[in-house]
Amino acid sequence: MHIPDGFLNSGTSGSLIVAAVGFLSLAVSRVRQGFFEKVRTATLATPEGAEFGSTTVAKLTSYGRNKMFRMAVVGAFVFAAQMVDFPVVHGTSGHLLGGVLAAILLGPWAGMLVIAAVLAVQSLMFADGGLVALGANIINMGVIGAVGGYYAYRFLFKRIKKVLPAAFIAAWLSVVVAASVCAVELSVSGTENLAQSFSAMAGIHALIGLGEGLITVMVLIGLKHKEKNNE
């Protein structure tokens, strides 16, 4: 679903670049909050425990260090998995988007950053997905795919109480919704009328989404993923 340059007009691509930058900075600040702890250090202290001129500094926690490693691994996995296009119906293929998978494993904002990093490398290094369309692709697959998909997953998980069915449905939904939004962007750009592009995009991605759900569930099983209920 990587939009090349030219499909979207400059107004649409431009606004989506601005939106993507906004979401990226929001994601960075949300992820940062979880990575640091405030540590009070006394500049002067007596053996009795009295402290003078103490300052608080933020310190990267071992959780943060660990999470960065996991983000890099999930990014590498999503990139690799996206290379494997699977056949859907005759003459059409699909591949994992990985938004819901990354978000379930890492949380919505870290998941979104990982997808954005994958999309940036794919565009800048492999010319997969346009440069001007990178904002649109980050919105569709990162923001809608990972953040939107994550909240769909949480909504479903609270009701079904089972990780795998909730993940499968959310993964499927994230692909169909991302494809539908892509159709809207195409129609706003005047490339194709909404009815045509919407039915075609949602239709084919309803099938591709099944693959998304399957791969997402397989990876979660492989990692023996369990939900902590404290979120």
Add this chain to the structure above:
Amino acid sequence: MNKKYIYLALIAFLIGGIVSLFASSSPDGLEKVAEDKGFIQTALDYPFQTLLPDYTFPVNNEYLATALAGTIGTVVVFLIILLAGKVLFPARPGAGT
């Protein structure tokens, strides 16, 4: 905890380097729609020459070309995210500024 992720990293490299050879070469969902609806020709060429366009490493063997591109891409994504993490979330923020 991290052990599982080390396995996931190894699987990622296997997929990027080997499983990627079995990828379908059919157009993806969006490309197919663009072909069917006749707006595929509105796609523009990428604005500059990228390192490995179309996931092809410049060697004569097409399998090797894909395997190398997949492996390099997987490694690059891994390193870029680690590097971005070091820059965005430095261990001692403010120490360098």
